[in-house]
Amino acid sequence: MTRVTRRYRFAASHRLNSSGLSGQQNGELYGKCNNPYGHGHDYVLEVSVTGPLDAISGQVMNVAALDRLVQAQILRDFDHRYFNADVPEFLGDLVPTSENILRVIEDRLSAHWRDAFPDTGQRLEGIRLQETKRNRFELRTN
């Protein structure tokens, strides 16, 4: 089995504040991440793809096709944006934690996966999001 992983970067800001909690509770739960004007990170996103290794091309996928998909669905909307104000999924009650950002990334990539890889066996295997150098979140997709 061969898995190909591509790494992308985007810079974005967010504020962690849940509508289900009081101001004090939010402050206690999220700490500095609850500061009212938000703050930012240089996120690193890894996207892993598995599929049959094409014997002729020697490739699992066309990397340029994945680049186009991630650019159009993720980087264009996320890079140099404030999640809470600029990204539709986070305008309501959904808190832009890395966990929720990963879910949104999965939804967006899955919804357009077949546009990028129309008739071949490539499968989104997992995505990882590094918020800072000291924490990383991983979602396995099956």
Next chain:
Amino acid sequence: MLITRRAEFSASHVCAQSSLTAEQNRELYGAAANPSGHGHNYILEVTLEGDPDPVTGMIFDLKMLKEVIQKNVIEPMDHRFLNYEVPPFDKIVPTAENVAAEIWKRLEPKLKGERARLKNVRLFETEDLYVDYVGASL
């Protein structure tokens, strides 16, 4: 338990198929199809899985692992043009996928210790693109 050893080699390659036109290769592989080739500083991570020996406390002797990687991968591939100097890349395209599978093929028989087996070959072509190969059967 897993142990991972990292090694590096620098090599050049061109990704193109002789059965395709220059334009088709360019469409499929992009700049990697440029006929004179280009190079990478490949980073290889070799992961073994096993249980530590109760006496030595080791899964596999890391000195031996280093030597096996050196002899079977680094020496034949470092500072080489893969398409011209490292079979089977005279016949198959040296994509990161194919290079990782070839490295597995070279290492796997040499790393069958009593307590260890090859678990994963990870090959970074660049910092932002890497391939994991875990054998043909899985």
